[in-house]
Amino acid sequence: MTRMTAFARTAQAVRVRRSKAALLPIARAEADRVSLQVHVALDAMRRKRGNLDAARTLCQVMIVTGLLIEAGYGDATFEQMKEAESILFAAFDRGRHSDVWMLEEEEFWHFATIVTTYDSQMRRAPLAAIIEAGHRLERFRAGESFDQMAYRRA
Template identity: 45%
Template sequence: MAVPSYLAEAGFGSMSREEFHAADRAAASVFGAGREHNAWKLDDAEFALFASIATNYDRQLRHAPLWAITEASERLDRLIIGRSDSAPVRKQA
């Protein structure tokens, strides 16, 4: 959920931080149950939450400028490698 969350923080989109945290919790629950019981599914409320995030993300990709999408993607990259996701890393020419 990181890229849509970062874009919302930058002013592109209307999803709240709590909605993204709820989606993260739902994803963790689905993965836990899937590994344990081999049942991979969202309940109706979780599905509605992910559908809302996907719709919002589609809107973000249509309206956010490329610089905002690039910065959000770079933040995710830093998060994945274990660095702070908030400190900007500027590339040298």
């Protein structure tokens, strides 16, 4: 009878398994859990029952979606993403001044397209691409511009 090699328990084997996992999409249940949070935020904003957290969630999704599109996962035009940014700025202004966190109907449909793209990305993009987009989002939130990130990558 053959025995399993000791390789299965070595640090090298762990790295190989992790590197292979990074090439695969995240688990379907995890993708669904993340997407559900986004859909809840989008629905709250549509029903004029959003809040700062819902608006922030949509902002983060917009940025991550754009970063994953840039990495080759999904498609949207620069104009679509610029329009989404304008919509969110207006929603943040409205929310801060009137405490009504919402999206108008047309704005909702624009974001519904972005959220649909995000859902697809969460089901298809490899874990490594999602992690990298998350790291870039955190650097952006810490004050680094996308231009600085592009320069660093080059």
